[in-house]
Amino acid sequence: MSGFVRRRLLWGSLLLAATLAVISAYARWAGATTREAYLSGWVLFGLMVLLTGYNWFKKIPYLPMGRSEVWLQFHIYAGLFTGVLFLLHVRGRWPTGWFEIVLTVLYVLVMVSGVLGILISRGWPKRLSARGGEVPFERIPIVRRQLREQAEALALNSVAEARSATIAEFHARRLHAFFAGPQNFLSHVFEIRLPLNALLNELGDLNRFLNEQERKVTAQLVTLVRQKDGLDYQHALQLTLRLWLFIHIPVTYSLMLCALAHIVLVYGFSAGVR
Amino acid sequence: MDTAHFVIDKPERWDSSFDSDMTEADVNRLLEIRPFSEMNSGKFSKRTPLRGILKNDARIRRFKNGEIIVRAGDYGSSAFLVLAGNARVVLDPGLPVSLLGQRKSQHKSLFQIVAQLWTNPRDPEVRTPAELEQDTGVKVGGEFKGVFLQDVPRILDEHLTATMSPGDFFGEIAALSRSARTSTIFAVGDATEMLEIRWQGLRDLLRFDDHLRHHIDRIYRERTLATHLREIPIFRRLNDEQLKRVIEQTQFGTYGDYDWSGDYKRLVKEGTRSPEKETIIAQEGDYPNGVVLIRSGFARLSQKFGHGHRTLNYLSAGSQFGLREIAHNWAHKDTVPFQHSLRVIGYTHVIVVPAPVMEEIVLPTVPRDQLPEFFTPAELAGTEQSESQQKLDAGAKIGPELMEFLTENRYFNGTSTMVIDMERCTRCDDCVRACASANEGNPRFLRHGQTTGRIMVANSCMHCADPVCLIGCPTGAIHRGQTGGEVVVNQATCIGCSICSNNCPYEAIRMVEIREEDGAFMVDKDMKPIVKATKCDLCSDQLGGPACERSCPHGALKRMDMNNLDSFAKWLQR
Numbered sequence: 001m002s003g004f005v006r007r008r009l010l011w012g013s014l015l016l017a018a019t020l021a022v023i024s025a026y027a028r029w030a031g032a033t034t035r036e037a038y039l040s041g042w043v044l045f046g047l048m049v050l051l052t053g054y055n056w057f058k059k060i061p062y063l064p065m066g067r068s069e070v071w072l073q074f075h076i077y078a079g080l081f082t083g084v085l086f087l088l089h090v091r092g093r094w095p096t097g098w099f100e101i102v103l104t105v106l107y108v109l110v111m112v113s114g115v116l117g118i119l120i121s122r123g124w125p126k127r128l129s130a131r132g133g134e135v136p137f138e139r140i141p142i143v144r145r146q147l148r149e150q151a152e153a154l155a156l157n158s159v160a161e162a163r164s165a166t167i168a169e170f171h172a173r174r175l176h177a178f179f180a181g182p183q184n185f186l187s188h189v190f191e192i193r194l195p196l197n198a199l200l201n202e203l204g205d206l207n208r209f210l211n212e213q214e215r216k217v218t219a220q221l222v223t224l225v226r227q228k229d230g231l232d233y234q235h236a237l238q239l240t241l242r243l244w245l246f247i248h249i250p251v252t253y254s255l256m257l258c259a260l261a262h263i264v265l266v267y268g269f270s271a272g273v274r
Numbered sequence: 275m276d277t278a279h280f281v282i283d284k285p286e287r288w289d290s291s292f293d294s295d296m297t298e299a300d301v302n303r304l305l306e307i308r309p310f311s312e313m314n315s316g317k318f319s320k321r322t323p324l325r326g327i328l329k330n331d332a333r334i335r336r337f338k339n340g341e342i343i344v345r346a347g348d349y350g351s352s353a354f355l356v357l358a359g360n361a362r363v364v365l366d367p368g369l370p371v372s373l374l375g376q377r378k379s380q381h382k383s384l385f386q387i388v389a390q391l392w393t394n395p396r397d398p399e400v401r402t403p404a405e406l407e408q409d410t411g412v413k414v415g416g417e418f419k420g421v422f423l424q425d426v427p428r429i430l431d432e433h434l435t436a437t438m439s440p441g442d443f444f445g446e447i448a449a450l451s452r453s454a455r456t457s458t459i460f461a462v463g464d465a466t467e468m469l470e471i472r473w474q475g476l477r478d479l480l481r482f483d484d485h486l487r488h489h490i491d492r493i494y495r496e497r498t499l500a501t502h503l504r505e506i507p508i509f510r511r512l513n514d515e516q517l518k519r520v521i522e523q524t525q526f527g528t529y530g531d532y533d534w535s536g537d538y539k540r541l542v543k544e545g546t547r548s549p550e551k552e553t554i555i556a557q558e559g560d561y562p563n564g565v566v567l568i569r570s571g572f573a574r575l576s577q578k579f580g581h582g583h584r585t586l587n588y589l590s591a592g593s594q595f596g597l598r599e600i601a602h603n604w605a606h607k608d609t610v611p612f613q614h615s616l617r618v619i620g621y622t623h624v625i626v627v628p629a630p631v632m633e634e635i636v637l638p639t640v641p642r643d644q645l646p647e648f649f650t651p652a653e654l655a656g657t658e659q660s661e662s663q664q665k666l667d668a669g670a671k672i673g674p675e676l677m678e679f680l681t682e683n684r685y686f687n688g689t690s691t692m693v694i695d696m697e698r699c700t701r702c703d704d705c706v707r708a709c710a711s712a713n714e715g716n717p718r719f720l721r722h723g724q725t726t727g728r729i730m731v732a733n734s735c736m737h738c739a740d741p742v743c744l745i746g747c748p749t750g751a752i753h754r755g756q757t758g759g760e761v762v763v764n765q766a767t768c769i770g771c772s773i774c775s776n777n778c779p780y781e782a783i784r785m786v787e788i789r790e791e792d793g794a795f796m797v798d799k800d801m802k803p804i805v806k807a808t809k810c811d812l813c814s815d816q817l818g819g820p821a822c823e824r825s826c827p828h829g830a831l832k833r834m835d836m837n838n839l840d841s842f843a844k845w846l847q848r
């Protein structure tokens with residue numbers, strides 16, 4: 001059994017055990033008091049502070065506080081466990097007050113973005129490597145500009161050399177926009193090649209109206225289009241791998257602020273712990 | 275009579291001689307004194323005459339009182355002959371590291387670690403006065419930008435030293451075997467004059483002059499072999515008398531090119547890095563005539579496979595070759611030939627203990643259960659694999675492609691190579707950010723590098739087993755830390771000469787212009803910016819080890835000892 005599988009089993013069984021434990025405890029005490037809402041609320045809040053603490057941990061990597069890999073493992077499984085606590089805390093009912101609705105929506109957003117995040121974090125690196133031609137994210141705009149300039153030069157020169165504007169027109173109509181910026185974001189994310197194939201077909205169709213020399217130019221353009229498509233692929237995936245955290249983290253902090261307010265309100269209006 | 279003109283092509287290295295100021299008069303003077311006066315110039319080849327060696331591969335250097343000539347721990351590529359005046363060797367215990375231009379290895383305190391939260395400067399490459407402060411006991415300066423001990427009488431008082439006088443030779447073993455200098459030697463008085471001979475010249479002198487060769491041979495056997503052999507388990511049970519006999523009959527030699535890194539860099543630039551001609555040290559199928567012990571450098575272990583060769587592993591300092599065959603033949607009165615070939619990669623210094631010596635003196639002292647595994651008929655027939663063979667065969671564990679990649683790019687040199695598993699790396703750059711915050715805001719590596727399959731070797735110092743960058747630093751600023759063997763640069767004594775960064779075959783050392791705490795560039799008295807060498811220091815002053823590795827959320831980044839491919843294989847299959 002590989003180390004990763006063993007690790008997943010270990011953390012997974014911990015999660016399962018913790019889940020069974022709190023559910024059985026809840027079943028035993030259910031209805032006896034309203035205390036358990038306070039208890040589950042505080043445990044939930046405490047765990048969420050620990051989960052948010054991952055962000056602080058990352059800011060001070062020089063403190064000897066263990067490996068980020070272990071933190072993330074804890075984060076994922078404790079994060080999922082908060083889901084159990086959350087459901088128990090709200091007794092499985094959709095809240096009614098507007099403030100509670102906001103709180104719930106924020107919580108669900110953090111949860112969903114976290115789950116999606118870990119899924120793409122585990123799955124997409126392989127896609128990036130498999131596709132090849134990787135460019136560091138910061139360099140993507142530079143490479144894109146180079147490709148665009150090469151395509152423009154090819155199209156322009158073809159007018160003078162072939163005394164025909166067919167390629168230049170096609171460039172102006174289709175390629176200019178294609179090379180101008182990142183394209184087909186969603187297709188790349190979902191591994192759909194239709195837009196690329198459509199563009200390549202159009203370029204292929206064009207060949208019927210071109211002479212020998214111009215066909216050489218379109219062959220070069222095809223290469224550039226493929227390169228640009230690969231670059232867009234890298235851009236789409238690398239961007240998403242970064243962007244999801246821009247939802248997960250800000251929403252986390254909004255959630256934590258609202259949770260604090262929620263605690264203050266609860267204690268303010270319910271005359272404290274009974 | 276026909277006047278034949280012989281065009282003798284002189285060695286390429288003489289195109290740039292060691293010191294262009296060496297005159298014919300200097301050479302004449304040297305030829306008057308021992309050992310050169312006793313050398314028979316007729317024995318030298320026409321291509322490398324004695325005069326030529328002295329003129330092109332040697333230089334006369336004068337040292338001032340207290341100037342350090344060689345430093346313990348340095349990697350130097352030249353040897354010295356005292357011409358006039360005298361020098362002192364510091365005996366054990368040596369000088370404190372701060373007097374050698376090095377930095378004392380120490381961790382930051384917990385407070386200093388936490389304080390990085392607010393003390394990390396805004397600007398890149400800021401240096402505080404404390405970081406640039408040199409030990410008051412030393413000064414950097416002089417013609418060769420050497421390090422001077424300030425209070426020589428006190429050092430002579432406080433440390434045991436031995437005197438070296440005209441005619442004495444030193445530094446030759448470190449130069450020829452590419453190992454660290456074992457002690458510090460400094461000049462006493464202002465009239466100390468040394469002849470410094472670079473290793474190529476030294477090698478040629480040895481080749482053509484028996485006298486010098488015997489001299490070096492003797493001290494090598496006395497000083498180095500005895501300690502080295504004692505460290506190897508199989509020789510541990512020899513008594514002094516037996517060890518002496520082994521040492522007398524042991525041979526040693528250097529293969530390949532000391533300058534492999536320079537050549538390698540050139541080949542990379544030309545894009546013709548491989549396949550290169552690799553000298554064979556021992557060949558598969560030959561009669562095993564001795565055990566080969568690798569003393570420094572690297573060698574490729576390969577085995578015939580189909581019509582070619584398959585790399586099983588590379589051997590580095592401390593490895594042996596051929597022991598299994600010789601032990602088997604001795605125990606079974608058999609004649610099993612070498613099962614593998616051993617080839618030089620770059621540069622290799624080896625010690626060979628001849629088979630008869632092993633059989634008569636060494637093997638009888640070894641208990642049966644500590645001998646290497648014997649061959650079975652099935653293994654020799656190739657139908658079965660022994661445990662020993664499987665252990666050696668790292669190529670099978672990490673895959674032939676990765677094996678070739680590591681060998682071809684010389685990554686086996688790394689004791690802390692940064693490898694990234696690109697199938698787990700989310701390109702989040704947490705590692706880069708962590709490195710920056712552990713280094714006053716300056717990341718010390720690029721998350722970028724050569725890639726094969728899913729493995730990337732990132733562009734970071736790998737803290738080499740054979741640290742080419744250390745050769746030639748004039749002040750000893752780049753050195754190995756005293757604890758973990760990590761290679762670090764002392765910012766106080768680095769003079770920004772770029773020798774280390776030019777030497778590094780992996781482009782892991784960057785020269786940067788440094789700034790004051792207010793962000794202004796520091797300049798010298800000619801208003802030129804002050805430059806320092808920077809590189810990964812393995813977070814040696816931080817608690818908790820390399821920040822890059824600890825900060826990777828996905829366990830994708832690992833600092834890996836490339837001389838332990840078993841743990842690499844394990845990590846790959848995790």
Ligand code: HEM
Nearest residue numbers: 051052054055058076079080110111114115117118252827
């Ligand atoms: C309510 C619960 C949660 C809170 C408050 C929370 C909060 C956070 C915070 C503050 C970070 C810091 C990221 C950074 O600084 O880079 C983070 C990262 C992360 N979280 Fe959560 N999270 C929660 C639940 C989850 C869940 C349920 C999952 C997945 C199942 C998850 C997956 C992740 C991942 C994968 C990362 C980033 C790892 C990386 O750096 O690549 N989170 N979370």
Ligand code: SF4
Nearest residue numbers: 709810812813820822
């Ligand atoms: S070990 Fe430290 S200094 Fe070196 S690359 Fe990693 S984080 Fe940077």
Ligand code: SF4
Nearest residue numbers: 699700702703705826
């Ligand atoms: S921290 Fe790990 S996952 Fe992130 S970029 Fe560095 S190696 Fe890749």
